[in-house]
Amino acid sequence: MVEQSRILVVDDEAVIRELMGDILTEEGYPVEAAPNGRAALDLLKQFDDFVLLFTDIVMPEMDGIQLIREARLLKPSLIPIVMTGFATLETARAAVKEGAYDYVLKPFSLSEIKLAVSNALERYRLAHENARLREITELFTFSEQVVRFRDEHALLDFVLKAALERVGAKRGSIMLTSRDGRALEVAASVGLPEEAAHVSVTIGKWPSGARPCSSRTSAKPPSSRSEAATSRTAPSSRSPSNAKPPWTAGGIPPPPATGRASWRS
Numbered sequence: 001m002v003e004q005s006r007i008l009v010v011d012d013e014a015v016i017r018e019l020m021g022d023i024l025t026e027e028g029y030p031v032e033a034a035p036n037g038r039a040a041l042d043l044l045k046q047f048d049d050f051v052l053l054f055t056d057i058v059m060p061e062m063d064g065i066q067l068i069r070e071a072r073l074l075k076p077s078l079i080p081i082v083m084t085g086f087a088t089l090e091t092a093r094a095a096v097k098e099g100a101y102d103y104v105l106k107p108f109s110l111s112e113i114k115l116a117v118s119n120a121l122e123r124y125r126l127a128h129e130n131a132r133l134r135e136i137t138e139l140f141t142f143s144e145q146v147v148r149f150r151d152e153h154a155l156l157d158f159v160l161k162a163a164l165e166r167v168g169a170k171r172g173s174i175m176l177t178s179r180d181g182r183a184l185e186v187a188a189s190v191g192l193p194e195e196a197a198h199v200s201v202t203i204g205k206w207p208s209g210a211r212p213c214s215s216r217t218s219a220k221p222p223s224s225r226s227e228a229a230t231s232r233t234a235p236s237s238r239s240p241s242n243a244k245p246p247w248t249a250g251g252i253p254p255p256p257a258t259g260r261a262s263w264r265s
Contacts, residue, residue, distance in 0.1 A: 005029060005030075005049075005051040005052065005121055005124075006029070006030045006031070006032065006047055006049045006050045006051060007024050007029050007030070007031050007032070007050070007051065007052045007053075007054065007117070008031075008032050008033075008034065008040060008043060008044065008050050008052070008053045008054070009021060009024070009031060009032070009033045009034070009054045009055075010033070010034045010035075010036070010037065010039075010040040010053070010054065010055040010056060010059070010064075010067065011033075011035070011054075011055070011056040011059070011083065012035055012036060012056065012059045012060060013056070014035070016056070016083070016106075017033040017034075017035070018033075020033070020054060020113070021033055023110055023113050023114075024113070024117070027114065027117070029117070032047065032050075036059055036060065036061055036062060037055075037059060037061060037062030037063070037064075037066065037067040037070070038061060038062060040053075040055070040067060040071065041067070041070055041071065041074065044071055044074045044075060044078075045074065048075075050075060050078055051077075051078070051079060051120075051121065051124055052078070052079050052080075052081060052117065052120050052121070052124075053067075053068070053071055053078055053079065053080045053081065054081050054083055055067055055068065055080060055081075055082060055083065056082075056083050056084070057082055057083075057084045057088050057091050057092060057095060058084075058088060058091075064082055064084075064095060065091075065094065065095050065098050068080045068082075068095060068098055068099055068100055069098065069099070072099055077124070077127070077128075079101045079120045079123060079124055080095075080099060080100045080101060081100065081101055081102050081103065081104065081116055081120060082095045082096070082100045082102070082103035082104070083103070083104055083106060083108070084103055084104075084105060084106065085105065085106045089105070092105075101120055101123065102116055102119065102120065104116050142162065145158070146158070146159070153187075153188070156174050156187050156188035157188050159174065159188075160172060160173070160174050160188045160189070160190055161190060164190060170190075170191050171189075171190055171191025171192055172189070172190055172191070172192075173186050173187075173188065173189040173190070173192055173196070173197075174186070174187050174188045174189075175187065177203075178200070181203075182202060182203060183200050183201060183202045183203060184200070184201050184203060185199075185200045186198065186199055186200075
């Protein structure tokens with residue numbers, strides 16, 4: 001049995017839901033039941049450990065094929081099994097073409113349900129093992145490429161680009177601590193503005209655990225709420241209106257300072 005293999009049974013007939021629930025519960029599986037497709041989708045959103053979906057084909061509001069489509073969007077690894085009568089056998093076969101793993105004919109026997117569950121769980125286990133092997137293979141290939149680098153900057157650029165490609169992002173950065181351990185510095189960046197590509201932030205009590213320490217600007221946080229309120233309303237004659245605000249640790253510039261500081265905790 002696959003660990004935490006929760007099964008969802010969807011049928012508009014209460015007797016079918018109760019029968020399936022009894023069969024699967026006796027086999028040791030956690031079971032949830034829904035009378036229609038909308039209720040089934042709500043359960044899929046509520047629990048993240050569903051492995052199998054048993055669904056009837058003909059149901060009001062949403063049929064079994066539409067339910068399978070929307071359920072696979074919520075949980076692509078979910079394995080659907082269709083329950084159907086002889087009159088809708090062709091529809092069941094069509095459901096298999098739409099992504100259902102198998103189908104069982106009503107009235108079904110205990111052995112048929114056990115066999116369908118066993119086969120589906122075995123497929124689920126093999127799919128996860130294959131996915132894990134692919135991840136290990138990719139990690140091994142990546143490690144082989146990493147050890148070939150001798151230059152630190154080239155290595156960081158390679159790691160950053162590989163990470164961005166993996167998650168489908170177009171910009172990002174790698175920040176490392178300075179030699180004295182008091183600040184974070186951008187060591188590699190892709191797609192960031194020039195100001196962000198060379199930012200340095202001091203590790204401290206500012207937002208995101210850091211505060212700007214760029215040599216061009218040096219802002220001090222307000223010591224009290226009253227001082228912060230004053231600083232937001234009283235313009236400073238010492239700061240030019242076109243001065244660029246310091247960059248934050250997250251790479252997004254804060255609102256322009258109008259006094260000693262306009263930071264908010």
